[in-house]
């Protein structure tokens with residue numbers, strides 16, 4: 001069943017264990033992928049930092065100050081995501097607890113505001129001839145734990161740079177979405193017009209490319225062209241084709 005094999009590869013590339021069904025629409029016309037090679041070529045080895053030792057001071061960015069809260073106030077302590085300046089931040093330094101499970105919509109599995117914004121964005125993209133495929137929204141703590149325990153094998157030693165540990169994924173907050181195109185997915189998504197459309201317009205709908213290329217030392221994850229994060233009005237500060245990270249935006253949290 002070659003289609004099922006290809007389906008599994010596509011799902012793995014998208015970190016889309018939850019909600020990823022073999023034989024889904026992604027299969028139609030999708031080019032065969034060679035995940036190991038494409039992952040390696042698209043992601044030069046990032047500077048390694050220990051998982052709990054991400055930098056907390058980076059050069060100032062729009063509106064940022066560095067003399068901010070000492071970080072005793074974590075998200076896990078509150079059973080809520082860590083929020084700073086009105087923006088949720090989830091990363092290795094700021095996990096959410098197992099108890100946190102937001103209400104999400106039925107269509108895209110995002111929190112209501114993000115759900116509506118994503119729907120508007122998909123419609124606008126379609127009107128421009130870009131057919132963005134939704135793959136994954138909310139993922140539970142348990143789903144994330146399963147994914148981290150058995151990451152897609154093609155990531156090899158880089159798995160911890162593609163798969164967030166449980167509590168450390170924005171998918172758990174219903175604020176992140178993985179997308180694809182029939183013309184290319186995973187590390188080949190940047191070759192598609194859907195990716196180009198998102199890079200030009202996502203910020204107009206409150207979404208940003210969350211893990212830009214070359215920023216893994218700040219974000220804790222490799223370049224993920226398929227992963228978009230809802231930040232709402234803050235997206236205006238990111239603008240089109242942004243490479244700014246949420247960590248930088250918040251002054252190195």
Ligand SMILES: [Zn+2]
Nearest residue numbers: 176177178227
């Ligand atoms: Zn994702």
